[in-house]
Amino acid sequence: MKITIVGAGLVGLASAHALAAEGHRVTVIDREGPAAGASQGNAGWLAHTDIDPIASPKMLRRVPKFLLDPLGPLAIRPSYLIPILPWLARLVWASRPENLARSVEALVSLQKLAMPAWTRLSGGLGLGKLIHRRGGLFVFDDEAAFRRAKGHFAKQRALGIACDLLDAAELRQLEPALSDQIVAAAFFPDAAHVSDPRQVTQALFDAAMARDIHFEKADIRAVEPGPPVRLVMRSGDTLTADRVVIAAGAWSRPLAASLGDVVPLDTERGYNVSFPGVTGLLSRPVSFDGQGFVATPLDSGLRVGGAVELGGLALPPNHARTRALYAKATRYIRDMPPFESGSTWMGFRPSIPDSLPVIGPARAAPDVIYAFGHGHYGLTQSAVTGALVADLIAGRSPPIDLARFSPQRF
Template sequence: MTDQIARDETVVIGAGIVGLATAFHLATGGHRVRLVERGGVAEGASFGNAGAFAFTDILPLASPGILRKAPKWLLDPLGPLAIPPSYLPRIAPWLLRFWRASLPDRYRHSIEAQGNLMRFAARAMEAMVAEADLGGHVRRDGNLQLYESEAELAASQPGWDARAREGIVFEHVRGARLAELQPGLSPRFVAGTFTPHWQTVDDPYHFALALFRAVMARGAALTHGEVAAIEPCEGGVRLRLAGGETLEADRVVLAGGAWSRPLAAALGDAIPLETERGYNTTLPPGAFALNRQLTFGGHGFVVTPLSTGIRVGGAVELGGLKLPPNFKRSEAMLTKAAAFLPGLRTEGGKQWMGYRPSLPDSLPVIGTSGASPRVFYAFGHGHLGLTQSAATGRLVADLAAGRTPSIPLDPFRPDRF
């Protein structure tokens, strides 16, 4: 059975935040757009993330610093970075690439590429928020990174120096200034770093749904179904769905997040995509008087004020798509948050786990498939999908229109591995 779709239609696989932003830019540029989504709109990683536009977050996960910490963290199944022992054989090739990405020259290359993408992401997001009328969902209250000792702050300084070279504004704070930015902190925190240009949304799911409505208002269509194969064909691309249906289109954008790897592999593009399983607990509104998002970098999690409550979450568990959730990780972060924020009311929380698509160098894949110039990739953003969604959408729209992309895409090309 074949859906009769005009061959000038562009299909976007995935209605998460990256797929939605891509669909928005394509539709705004005059393309006929169809979203194909295996589940509910924005019900994957876009549903329960920390809600930040983290434009200052340019440091890759693969860094010399994290490699020094990793052995201790990996021994703690509830720590900031964990790999279930049963998953180690499967992830070993990814870990080798991760190690290579942490070498000094590659680390510097990743920072430069991420910084360039983030500067563009800030401009692209501002434009998309204005054009889609999403301003009511965005807060500009900054982020506060917290330290338990002066030694911890000093150890973080090379990262702040790298940010300074990229033009990122920040302020190291102590004493009264620290208390002003966030009253009620445990006295164990002696210093912080405030990044005023960090932004958050009222709730990432609400933001994504508002963007979805803007996409549909521009004439897009939605098909529910799981794509089993992408097949270049004469003059276009054919999609085979798991239920037996077939769709045909002029162009296809693969923005399937953590589920993108096998579809790209079937096209001959071996992309080492792994899955960061992110955990959180969302407490009811009023659980704490939180002024802005707080980052507890030494413990690998953040606490975010949302319109729907207080979200405590983060950390990295590299465990693929099939292992059952380990919600003891959510409980461990919540226990720490209660100690770090005396007075935090921890009852009534809702736990969540989502799959974040992660590449060894912390850079997404944005570019054209080696199998067809009509197939574009837009996935692998890790925990930065919301932050980089508008930029990715703009860049894919450039490629689809045959324009020179707004920034160089060589660092993000699919065949870089």
């Protein structure tokens, strides 16, 4: 079939490869180009060991404290408070125990498939060297918080996720650059990270071009049901396809709305600072409990980033948040380079209140498949999402129940 994918990020390109492997004629369309959004600036962590939705009672308990600090792990831009209220209401609803349990079950089912899918995709394209399998660390600066977290680590072990608990001395054997403020850690030996998110996305794009997947730069403003499906550009021109995949990340909501699907997609704005050439401080990604940031040793340099800012797509960045992340990092990582030597970035995580992506057909157009809303797990879940998109288009039963990911679940 002739299949058009809207979005040249990680999810779109993974879907393009999965569909081209089945003999379809694939075109990828993007308003900018490959790796233009969150696919270039994320933390680079293949975090398939994570099983916690953002929506949870634990997170809700922390919200008042976070909101008292405008530069803390969670902030809402004042001018965006009214627009984000419906999304926040759904977040609270998703945090109810019965809803959270269903979200965890669905997230675990997807995460279990994430690394095998990445292994197949990267191996088939000769990109295995871009994935580093050195594990990942969750570190604590408070013994009481570490003790409270042990029950959660036990839950992860019960799901088959390898997890080793480390004291301060054991931790510093792995990462000597971590300061004495870090008192304990959980080490996940099966976690991984990539060489650099932009490099990986560009490599997927280059491999797509090499296998005769086509690319067109265009701004799609609406999708109309078929057959054939029509894509309407902002210029007024149209394209047609037998099938369409919407994988436009944070910009997917109006395209879904053009087909009658009201999806509560918003953006968690993430910030980072990257230090080119700084490659010796850490050996693996480190997440700092309760601080809202991670540090990742990319091949291109050290990246420090994270936090959540609810502010939509239009407001300018507030890089005072980036400086605040950096200030925290200097407390926990020795010999950090000066802030001015780094490059700052802000990007848009496409986020759904229940922390589950939208994967499934449009209500009014079964020939259109949605694949967006992965939040903090876009890199992690991109390869498996591409495989699931191929299953749906082929009419095969997917290996997991996609009901919890349905665009109609709202």
